[in-house]
Amino acid sequence: MQTGIIIRGVGGNYYVDTEDKIYKCRARGKFRKKNIKPLIGDEVEIELTNKSDVEGFIINIHSRKNSFIRPTVANIDQLIIVTTLYRPTLSFLLLDKMIVNSELNKLKPIICFNKCDLIEKEDRLKLKKVYENTGYNMIFTSTITGEGIEELKDAMCDKLSLFTGPSGVGKSSLTNYLDERFELKTGEISEKLNRGKNTTRHAEIYKLDFGGRVIDTPGFSLLDLHETSFEGLLSSFVEIKEYSYNCRFNDCKHYKEPDCSVKAAVEAGNISKIRYDNYIKLYEEIKSRKKY
Numbered sequence: 001m002q003t004g005i006i007i008r009g010v011g012g013n014y015y016v017d018t019e020d021k022i023y024k025c026r027a028r029g030k031f032r033k034k035n036i037k038p039l040i041g042d043e044v045e046i047e048l049t050n051k052s053d054v055e056g057f058i059i060n061i062h063s064r065k066n067s068f069i070r071p072t073v074a075n076i077d078q079l080i081i082v083t084t085l086y087r088p089t090l091s092f093l094l095l096d097k098m099i100v101n102s103e104l105n106k107l108k109p110i111i112c113f114n115k116c117d118l119i120e121k122e123d124r125l126k127l128k129k130v131y132e133n134t135g136y137n138m139i140f141t142s143t144i145t146g147e148g149i150e151e152l153k154d155a156m157c158d159k160l161s162l163f164t165g166p167s168g169v170g171k172s173s174l175t176n177y178l179d180e181r182f183e184l185k186t187g188e189i190s191e192k193l194n195r196g197k198n199t200t201r202h203a204e205i206y207k208l209d210f211g212g213r214v215i216d217t218p219g220f221s222l223l224d225l226h227e228t229s230f231e232g233l234l235s236s237f238v239e240i241k242e243y244s245y246n247c248r249f250n251d252c253k254h255y256k257e258p259d260c261s262v263k264a265a266v267e268a269g270n271i272s273k274i275r276y277d278n279y280i281k282l283y284e285e286i287k288s289r290k291k292y
Contacts, residue, residue, distance in 0.1 A: 001045055001046070001047055001059070002018045002023075002045070002046055002048075002056075003018065003043065003044070003045050003046075004016040004017050004018035004019070004023070004043070004044060004046060005017050005041065005042070005043055005044075005205065006038055006039065006040055006041065006042045006044060006058075007022070007040065007204060007205040008040065008202065008203075008204045008205070009038065009039075009040060009202065009203075010202055012026065012027075013025070013026065014026070014027065014038050014044075014058060016044060016046050016056075016058070017205075018046075021054070023046060023048070023054055023055060023056050024054060024055050024056075025044075025046050025055065025056045025057055025058050026057055026058070027057070027058045028057050028058060028059055031058070031061070036061065037072075038058055038061060039064075039067060039072050039073055039074040040071075040072070040073045040074070040203045040204070040205060040215060041073045041074040041075040041076060041160065041205065041215065042061050042062070042064065042074050042075065043061075043062040043075065044058045044059075044060060044061050044062065045058070045059050045060040045062075046058055046059065047059050066105040066106065066107065067105070068101065068105060068162070069226075070101075071162070071164060071203045071215075071217040071218065072203070073162060073203055073215055073217070075160065076105070076107065076160055076161070076162045076215070077107075077159040077160045077161065078107060078108070078109075078110060078155075078156075078159055078160075078161050078162070079098075079101075079102040079105075079107050079109045079110070079161075079162045079164060080109070080110045080112050080152075080155075080156070080161050080162065080163050080164070081095065081098045081099065081102070081109050081110070081111050081112065081164055081165055082112045082114050082163055082164070082165035082169045082170065082171045082174065083095055083111070083112070083113060083114070083165050083166065083169050084113065084114050084115045084118070084168075084169045084170070085113065085115075085118065085119050085123055085127065086115070086118045086119070087115060087118060087168070088166060088167075088168045088169065091166070092130070092274050092275075092278060093278050093281060094166060095111070096237075096275065096278040096279075096282070097225060097282070098164060098165070099111075099134075099136075099236065100225055100228065100232075100233065100236040100237075100282070101225065103235065103236035103238070104225075104228065104232055104236060108135070108136065108137075109136060110136065110137045110138075110139060110155055111131060111136050111137070111138045111139070112138075112139050112140075112141055112148075112152065112165075112174075113127060113138065113139070113140045113141070114141050114142070114143075114169055114170040114173075114174060115142060115144075115169070115170060116140035116141060116142045116145075116147055116148065117142040117144045117145050117147070119140070124140065129272065130272045130274050130275060131272070131275075133239040133242075133270065133271065133272070134238050134239055134275075135238065137155065139151050139152050139155065141174065143170065143173045143174060143176075143177040146177075149177060149178065152174070152178070153178060153208075153210050156178075156208065156212045156214060157210060157211045157212050158211045158212050159212050159213075160205070160212070160213045160214075160215070161212065161213070161214045161215070162214075162215045162217065163175065163214055163215060163216050163217060164217050167218075171216055171217070172216055175206060175214060175216050178208060178210075178214070179206070179208050179209050179210075181209065202218065203215055203216070203217045203218070204216060225282065225285070225286075228282075228286060229286070230253065230283065230286055230287075233279070233282055233283060233286060234254075237275065237279050239270075239271050239272075239275070240254065240262050240271060240275070240276065240279055243261045243262045243264075243265040243270070243271065244261065244262055245261075246261035247259065247260050247261045247262065248260070253283060254276075254279070255280060255283060262276070263276075
């Protein structure tokens with residue numbers, strides 16, 4: 001019996017890296033009966049088949065410290081949200097949903113604004129202004145000029161990082177640039193639809209030559225926060241939660257209530273109106289599902 005990490009899963013086959021070798025494994029039937037699916041990033045125990053020294057079965061999955069539904073991965077040290085201001089155009093709502101997804105898994109995200117060679121100085125300042133009160137690390141990167149790459153490497157060193165974000169923002173291009181050994185497929189932006197083509201078909205862990213590992217994942221344009229509660233939403237908007245303690249009502253939702261310190265902070269410019277508006281949109285989604 002050996003222990004390793006699932007680095008890739010395709011068609012019911014799971015590729016497990018034990019450091020010495022990568023084994024192609026199937027999951028034992030007991031996991032299907034218990035409705036447990038192995039995930040990329042899972043630490044597992046495997047048993048080799050009698051007929052092969054490169055194939056085996058997953059017989060045990062160790063406890064997870066976190067897991068994500070989209071993408072379906074586990075045991076992440078940090079989540080790096082890759083996005084762009086242009087090509088494709090930035091959706092602040094989708095970005096904030098990804099931030100909520102990270103916070104719900106108790107991870108402070110890094111926001112990576114890629115293709116920064118297309119961003120003017122004034123636009124950079126506006127982006128920083130939106131998230132300056134969150135405490136999140138914001139890194140501006142470009143695979144054209146090389147800007148921000150060393151800063152990104154420093155943040156990723158000796159950690160398992162998850163690259164996530166919409167199609168076309170350059171996740172695979174960044175991975176290729178970080179380590180020249182990789183030759184991941186990259187796509188072009190559709191001029192008509194203003195969105196990227198999804199060239200990554202499945203999540204996979206890659207070892208980085210400067211230390212650490214990264215998971216490149218398929219892009220997406222929609223993200224539904226199915227089981228999020230009001231409390232979870234509020235905790236995920238860290239700057240809104242900070243101001244919420246001074247509201248008149250202890251159960252203030254910061255929506256239509258009077259004497260709301262959060263709304264006052266928005267008016268005073270201490271909370272980004274973009275962030276607040278997205279909070280309200282997500283609150284209304286939760287309210288419509290009666291999950292709060």
